[in-house]
Amino acid sequence: MEGESKEKLASVSNLVTVFENSRIPGAASSVSKLEIEHHHPGCRSPPPAEPLKEPNLGETLRGSEPRMVSRRYLSSLKNKLSSGAWRKSCQPGTDPGPGTQEPEEKRIVQELLETEKAYVARLHLLDQVFFQELLREARSSKAFPEDVVRLIFSNISSIYQFHAQFFLPELQRRLDDWTATPRIGDVIQKLAPFLKMYSEYVKNFERAAELLATWTDKSAPFQEVITRIQSSEASGSLTLQHHMLEPVQRIPRYELLLKEYVQKLPAQAPDRADAQKALDMIFSAAQHSNAAISEMKQVGPAWPWLRARSLSQERLQDLWEVYQRLGLEGDIVDPSNTLLREGPVLKISFRRSDPMERYLFLFNNMLLYCIPKVIQVGAQFQVRTRIDVAGMKVRELTDAEFPHSFLVSGKQRTLELQARSQEEMISWMQACQAAIDQIEKRNETFKAAVQGPEGDTQEQELQSEELGLRAPQWVRDKMVTMCMRCREPFNALRRRRHHCRACGFVVCAKCSDYRAELKYDDNRPNRVCFHCYTFLTGNVLPEDREDRRRGILEKGSMTGSEQSLMCSFLQLVGDKWGKSSPRGWCVIPRDDPLVLYVYAAPQDMRAHTSIPLLGYQVTAGTQADPRVFQLQQSGQLYTFKAETEELRDRWVKAMERAASGWSPRGPKDGDLSD
DSSP states (O other): OHHHHHHHHHHHHHHHHHHHHTTSTTOOOOOOHHHHHHHOTTSOOOOOSSOOOOOOHHHHHSSOOOOOOOHHHHHHHHHHHHHTHHHHHTSTTOOOSSSOOOOHHHHHHHHHHHHHHHHHHHHHIIIIIIIHHHHHHHHHHOSSOHHHHHHHHTTHHHHHHHIIIIIHHHHHHHHHTTTTOOOOHHHHHHHGGGGGGHHHHHHHHHHHHHHHHHHHHHOHHHHHHHHHHHTSTTTTTOOHHHHHHHHHHHHHHHHHHHHHHHHHSOTTOTTHHHHHHHHHHHHHHHHHHHHHHHHHHHHOOOGGGOOOOOOOHHHHHHHHHHHHHTTOOTTTOOTTOOEEEEEEEEEOOSSOSSOEEEEEEEESSEEEEEEEOSSOSSOSEEEEEEEESTTOEEEEOOOSSSTTEEEEEOSSOEEEEEOSSHHHHHHHHHHHHHHHHHHHHHTGGGOOOOOOSSHHHHHHHHHHHTBTTBOOOOOOGGGOSBOTTTOOBOBTTTBOOEEOTTTOOEEOTTTTOEEEEEGGGTTEEEEEOHHHHHHHHOOOOSSOGGGSOOOTTOOOHHHHHHTEEEEEEEEEESGGGTTSOSEEEEEEESSSTTEEEEESSTTOSSOSEEEEOTTOEEEEOOSSOTTEEEEEETTEEEEEEOSSHHHHHHHHHHHHHHHTTOOOOSTTTTOOOO
């Protein structure tokens, strides 16, 4: 151990000697403070006596010379290393001087604050001096592209504004009030999620270094600006590469300091639980950066399409306010996101008749579906669902009961929403579609265009392939009166409604007594109908219910509506209809043009009445109510009532043609539907 200690001491002394020899005017610095700390991790170099203030660029660059370290100071440092005084001063229990010693945990917080001040000054130098000066030169001289400058500095502006406007002030306030509030874990917890912005900077660092070296050799004006700033006092005789490395090393530095802080806390300290949770969140931020690096190595950089994103102070402030309104939930808001739109909407329920108040936050990469909190203590909204914009679809719904409604379909969930006006609905749809288009444009180099020889068939196959991959649109309960699989009618006691989580159909318990893993729900088992169960699992059911003989009334109304000569709701007047509903969904199918089918609801798979129209007499309207019309033949009388006279006229024409035996010849021949 003694020999190893002497070897380490000699190594550090050699570093000081090299550092001393490199102080010759005009020579570049070859050893940085970070390298000294690497060789002697047990000792921290003392923080700067005074943090760098925001420099005036004119004063900073006017005739300044590289700052030198005196040989006298270096000789003194070597003597301390040789005598062991340096090692003693770094021992944890060493008393720094006379007087009462402050608690270890407070000393660590002070060190965190001092290093944060120096770090913010370094970020100011990167963002406000190097970045802005290079941008100004690019615009004026046109000697190098502005995009090159933005690629080199990535999102350094966002990082600088976050630390200068939020992180540093919070640390300073907490340390100033340390006597009353001796804790820091809650502050770190609140701000730690924003450290995920470092992942973008870290994964861009290698490419930024390459661009910096390339354009330094390629462009004389580019090199001149960098050299001029590097020689200033504010730069501390360090190169731009040294300064750019600091953000890469900052999160590991937080982790080390916070780990030491947790170790020094007494077992019963009130900040212990919060500090440990904050340490976990810092570790998660570090993992987030590592994952970004791994992702770039696997996928490969798409640099021609990359544009470094930078949040203005106002946008960062807006994002912070959203983060607070959501209750400071850790993984909800990433600082690299952009808030595109927010506002209240109504959620159309598949069970309730009245829509429910909800709130949406649309970001460039996700849609947050939230519920307003009744008691708004700390948070105004609770996030119910996060829907990724990637793979999301949006379209308008045609629903007379719920005007201004639209559908948002994502991999995680599908929502039927209602806006307060047509303009608001269009605005929401345009905002969603713009976010979708932006994501698709960004990923277009990674997606293969799949085009089938037959458009309709290929699209239907792709929809089948999506089964279980994305949340379906649920059919509303009131749209069906019978199971959409076995066609048995529902009732409140023996046959209740259920939804298949794969296709969204309303089915009975018998037809949905199966469970299959759905990818959109993290491969958790969900209730599915037997059709989806067979498709998703490949298992063959013991009884193939599809082989049973179809009844005369079993013609799906959905198919009839899409391929019909005429279809709409009609009121069923008189006692002839028995116990049927006073309103029916009436269809004359294109493939069966001489028969009228009457369903209880548009999505029903079986009609409750079918009327062969051949030979019937059609009587239009009465003076009492011109919207009424009748079918009559050999004592049989059926009375209908349309919603408008125009609709009545179209039904009368369709029934008269069917009664005379007319059949369509082409796909669009005789279509009277809307």
